Amino acid sequence: MKKNYLILSLLMMNFFTVNLFSESVDSKVKALVNEKYYQELIKNEVVTIYRDDASNVLELLPESAYSEKIKANLIKKSEKNYPFTYEALYFKNKSDLLKSSNSSKNDICIDDISKVCRSVSKMQGMTYYSTTRKKEMVLYDRTYMIDGPDGDKIPDQNIGNADGQVSYCFQNDSSFGECRYKLNYYQSENEMMAVFSNIDTLGLGPFKAIYPGCMTINILVRDLGEKVLVYICCDLDSIKFPGIKGQITDSISSRMVAVYNWFVKQF
Numbered sequence: 001m002k003k004n005y006l007i008l009s010l011l012m013m014n015f016f017t018v019n020l021f022s023e024s025v026d027s028k029v030k031a032l033v034n035e036k037y038y039q040e041l042i043k044n045e046v047v048t049i050y051r052d053d054a055s056n057v058l059e060l061l062p063e064s065a066y067s068e069k070i071k072a073n074l075i076k077k078s079e080k081n082y083p084f085t086y087e088a089l090y091f092k093n094k095s096d097l098l099k100s101s102n103s104s105k106n107d108i109c110i111d112d113i114s115k116v117c118r119s120v121s122k123m124q125g126m127t128y129y130s131t132t133r134k135k136e137m138v139l140y141d142r143t144y145m146i147d148g149p150d151g152d153k154i155p156d157q158n159i160g161n162a163d164g165q166v167s168y169c170f171q172n173d174s175s176f177g178e179c180r181y182k183l184n185y186y187q188s189e190n191e192m193m194a195v196f197s198n199i200d201t202l203g204l205g206p207f208k209a210i211y212p213g214c215m216t217i218n219i220l221v222r223d224l225g226e227k228v229l230v231y232i233c234c235d236l237d238s239i240k241f242p243g244i245k246g247q248i249t250d251s252i253s254s255r256m257v258a259v260y261n262w263f264v265k266q267f
Contacts (some may be wrong), residue, residue: 100223128258
């Protein structure tokens with residue numbers, strides 16, 4: 001009888017400890033994110049929104065040492081163009097990330113996240129859902145780091161602390177075509193940020209849609225112990241032409257989901 005009581009007591013203690021820790025992590029997140037979206041984030045582990053105005057408002061951007069950098073990265077919008085901003089916020093257990101990656105590791109640290117965010121070549125072959133073709137397709141059939149804006153292919157520069165690192169990469173996008181990007185990385189004790197800025201013009205069908213420097217992709221990851229908070233933002237200013245609204249909305253949304261899906265499988 002005493003043995004059964006002891007086992008029950010230990011199970012109860014474990015239950016309350018796990019729940020207390022979970023509440024503690026959730027309370028940390030509550031202090032970081034927009035209250036308007038907190039409950040949805042906790043319930044669904046993801047919130048996504050987009051806007052096609054020039055207000056440059058970021059509703060999902062969490063409190064971070066890099067929040068101001070992301071705001072400063074927002075593209076200046078032209079009245080004659082089509083503006084678009086996509087945001088996604090994810091709140092995931094590290095155990096789920098390890099499971100998605102079929103990893104034998106027991107934990108994920110900020111250095112692991114830093115390495116993943118700089119493993120550009122690993123994006124080759126990643127897939128996305130094409131809304132025009134109604135099927136899953138390869139997004140980048142070629143992608144790798146280069147040793148400068150006009151440089152040659154080099155291995156991923158993903159070793160050591162990333163803070164202050166500036167790199168460049170080449171990607172051949174299934175719809176946008178060939179494009180080079182400037183990559184800026186920032187890393188602290190519990191956060192990692194990657195910024196992709198297009199160097200070349202991006203095509204959309206027969207149109208030259210997004211000029212150099214008119215699209216920025218921000219990836220911000222915060223380590224919260226047992227969980228991670230991931231923020232992805234794509235901000236752009238496109239040439240306006242018939243059908244642009246639907247094409248940009250579908251293309252960018254699908255690509256940002258693909259980036260996240262790629263990220264969670266790299267650990």
